[in-house]
Amino acid sequence: MFLEECVLLRPLPTRDELFGYGLAVAYLEISGQRVDIKFELWRELINDIRALRPDSYEIAACLRSWQFP
Template sequence: MTDPPSISRSVPDMLAASGEARRNEAYGYGVAIAYLQASGEPVDTTYEPWRDLINDIRALRLDSYDIAERLRSWREP
């Protein structure tokens, strides 16, 4: 019997997959924008801040609180 893969190893491995990870990121980007706008929280929808957020998540530099704070900082008046 083999040991189950550890979370710390399997998440970065999944994110390293080129094509599927990119599609998932693009889908997550679209869903997040749609959800925030439908919730009455319009945010900056330019791709660059989202790309940086995706890269920081992929590098495991952010926790859920950091992600939420960054999204709140992008609110449009």
């Protein structure tokens, strides 16, 4: 997942998490999923990724569980 890559590898000088979040939302919307999830949920996921809690499969499962409208 690109969100995971941005958070963990920090390829940009600043705002890696925000960039990863933006790309994840863009990807979901391009895939036909309307994203209307509070940023707090995204921030929790990003913090979990930063703490190395979920793997890529668990991140994908989390995104699927949000049931985008």
